[in-house]
Amino acid sequence: MSIRAISSMGLLAITVAAGGAGAQQLARLAADDGAGGDRFGCAVAVLGERGLVGAHRDDDMGATSGSAYLIDISDPANPVEVAKLLPADGFADANFGYSVALTGGIGAIGATGEDSQSSGSVYLFDTTTGAQLARVLPADAEARNGFGLAVAIEGSVLLVGSPYTDEFGTSSGSAYLFDVSDPANPVQLAKLLPADGGYGELFGYAVAVSGDTVLIGAPSDTENGPFSGSAYLFDISDPASPVQTSKILPADGVEWAQVGRSVAVRGGTALLGAAGDDDLGPGSGSVYVLDVSDPAQPVQTGKLLAADGGPAHHFGLTVALDGATALVGVIDDDANGLASGAAYLFDVPTGAQLAKLLPGDGAPYDDFGTAVALHRGAALIGAARAGGDGRGPGSAYLFDAGGCAPDLTGDGAADSRDVIAFLRLWASADAGADWNGDGAVNTADVTAFLNEWAGGC
Numbered sequence: 001m002s003i004r005a006i007s008s009m010g011l012l013a014i015t016v017a018a019g020g021a022g023a024q025q026l027a028r029l030a031a032d033d034g035a036g037g038d039r040f041g042c043a044v045a046v047l048g049e050r051g052l053v054g055a056h057r058d059d060d061m062g063a064t065s066g067s068a069y070l071i072d073i074s075d076p077a078n079p080v081e082v083a084k085l086l087p088a089d090g091f092a093d094a095n096f097g098y099s100v101a102l103t104g105g106i107g108a109i110g111a112t113g114e115d116s117q118s119s120g121s122v123y124l125f126d127t128t129t130g131a132q133l134a135r136v137l138p139a140d141a142e143a144r145n146g147f148g149l150a151v152a153i154e155g156s157v158l159l160v161g162s163p164y165t166d167e168f169g170t171s172s173g174s175a176y177l178f179d180v181s182d183p184a185n186p187v188q189l190a191k192l193l194p195a196d197g198g199y200g201e202l203f204g205y206a207v208a209v210s211g212d213t214v215l216i217g218a219p220s221d222t223e224n225g226p227f228s229g230s231a232y233l234f235d236i237s238d239p240a241s242p243v244q245t246s247k248i249l250p251a252d253g254v255e256w257a258q259v260g261r262s263v264a265v266r267g268g269t270a271l272l273g274a275a276g277d278d279d280l281g282p283g284s285g286s287v288y289v290l291d292v293s294d295p296a297q298p299v300q301t302g303k304l305l306a307a308d309g310g311p312a313h314h315f316g317l318t319v320a321l322d323g324a325t326a327l328v329g330v331i332d333d334d335a336n337g338l339a340s341g342a343a344y345l346f347d348v349p350t351g352a353q354l355a356k357l358l359p360g361d362g363a364p365y366d367d368f369g370t371a372v373a374l375h376r377g378a379a380l381i382g383a384a385r386a387g388g389d390g391r392g393p394g395s396a397y398l399f400d401a402g403g404c405a406p407d408l409t410g411d412g413a414a415d416s417r418d419v420i421a422f423l424r425l426w427a428s429a430d431a432g433a434d435w436n437g438d439g440a441v442n443t444a445d446v447t448a449f450l451n452e453w454a455g456g457c
Contacts, residue, residue: 023345023355023402026076029053031069031084034393040069041382041396043110046373047102048437049074050082050127051380053396054097054109054371062092068100068109070130076378076398083130085109087123094118101153102127103431104438106183108158110148120147122160124183133183138162138176138191147176150207154431155441156181157239159214161204169199175207175216177239189239194218194232196247203232206273210265211430212237213295217260217272225255231263231272233295245295250288254278259288264321266432267425268293269348271304271326273316279303281311287319287328289348302351304328306344315344320374323408323432324348325401327379329369337364339390343372343381345401349409359383359397365390368397375437376405404457406449408432414457422449 031040034055043054051071058067070082085107087096099110107127113120119141124133136158138147142165150161158180163173175192192214194203198221206217214234221230231248248270250259254277262273270290277286289302304326306315318329326346333342340362345354357379359368363386371382379401386395406414408421426433429441435448 023357024400025357025360025397026400027079027398028359028361029071029079029396029398030387031055031393034387035059036388036391036393038393039384040394041370041386042384042394043098043100044371044373044380044382044396045100045102045107046073046375046378046380047104048375050102051079051398052100052102052107052109052127053380053382054100055394056095056097058097060086061090061094065090065092065094066096066098066111068097068107070107070125070127073378073398076400079398082127085125085130085132087111087135088132089135096123099148099151101151103153103155104434104440106133106153106180108151108153110151110160112146112149119143119145120149120162122148122151122158124180124186134186136160136178136186139188140191150205152207152209153180154209155429157209157236158186159207159209161207161216163202163204165204167193168197168201171200171202172197173201173203173205173218175204175214177214177236177242179239190242192216192234192242194247195244198222206260206263208263208265209236210267210432211425211428213265213292214242215263215265215270215292217263219258219261221260223249224253224257227256227258227276228253229257229259229261229274231260233292233298235295246298248272248290248298250274250300256283262317262319264319264326265292266321266323267421267430269321270298271319271321273319273328275314275317277316279305280309283312283314284309285313285315285317285330287316287326289326289351302348304346304351306330306356307353308356318369318372320372321348322374322376323405325354325374325403327372327374327401329372329381331367331369333369336362336366336368339365339367341366341368341370341383343369343379345379349411355402357381357399359395363389366395374401377401377403406453407457412457414453414455418453419450422453
């Protein structure tokens with residue numbers, strides 16, 4: 001594998017709304033070997049000093065075979081490529097890099113396998129060396145199931161969406177749980193199915209995991225009308241026998257809202273993107289905020305809307321959550337021209353919009369906000385069509401999202417309530433308590449959190 005540098009650019013202009021002081025663009029990432037249509041930035045993940053960016057239409061191993069880039073962001077203004085990742089058995093139309101996720105020491109990369117022979121797969125890589133560890137396949141693999149279209153990983157648990165399986169009819173969908181405690185030898189634990197699955201509902205289109213809670217989107221569910229969407233919570237405290245605890249349907253659900261098109265969960269908070277919601281006009285989009293501390297009785301606590309939202313913006317197409325901060329992607333925002341895109345930062349407890357993020361070199365059809373990731377104040381945002389009137393190789397942008405990482409309650413201060421919130425995460429082994437980013441939740445994280453907490457906000 002050849003290793004090529006990722007180019008970066010210095011501080012560029014961004015738009016910051018009231019309350020968003022401190023948010024700034026640090027670097028633009030672009031593959032030096034990029035070519036038009038690679039879609040670099042179609043998927044992004046960030047954890048500690050590592051970033052991971054997918055380019056699912058790269059062609060190193062055949063047309064749209066795909067690739068991913070592992071990036072060292074320890075100096076966020078000067079990111080450095082660690083490795084360009086390619087699967088050992090790559091092939092044309094594999095779409096490797098369509099989805100990506102990170103946990104301590106492991107990167108998970110989905111390859112949807114968009115041909116008549118492949119069910120899709122997920123590859124595990126060592127994020128220190130860039131070495132491939134394993135290829136993950138479901139026990140009941142069938143062609144064109146979309147396995148790997150969505151991935152989430154936390155600790156030793158890998159969650160994979162496969163929205164085109166057909167247990168309840170064509171494209172009813174499913175998801176799979178794997179034990180990756182030995183990442184060279186993943187073990188399938190369970191296949192997740194909704195209790196009321198149905199034809200075309202795309203259960204598994206978006207997935208998230210936090211501690212013993214799994215959240216799965218079904219954006220084409222029809223309970224509130226065609227393509228109104230829904231999401232499901234599962235308890236995986238016994239990962240070999242997961243239990244569906246509830247189905248989430250918003251009280252104001254409408255047809256075409258696509259609730260569950262994107263999902264995130266951290267501790268007792270969940271986000272459901274509804275990119276087709278109509279509060280600010282048809283297709284303006286929204287994000288639902290839920291308290292899922294009792295997964296059998298989820299409670300909607302808020303609804304996020306862009307202050308300058310409008311029809312066909314599709315706010316909520318992508319979401320990320322870290323502590324008390326949400327990051328929302330909006331690829332059809334037009335601040336830098338038609339479909340140039342934007343991303344928004346919100347304080348989750350209050351619902352206040354903190355900032356609107358725009359790339360300094362944004363242009364029409366960039367699709368900035370294609371993918372979003374957030375960890376400890378570092379925001380990584382994909383613009384998968386950037387670099388050429390919507391036909392470019394794509395880019396990703398690293399932002400300092402501002403905020404105060406130890407302020408887990410979102411009240412602007414690092415106080416005793418944040419210590420309590422952290423200890424609750426730590427007691428449940430939630431990845432949000434992996435404060436040093438090494439993939440394990442242990443006493444070292446308590447020390448790391450308290451040291452940062454002592455510095456205040």
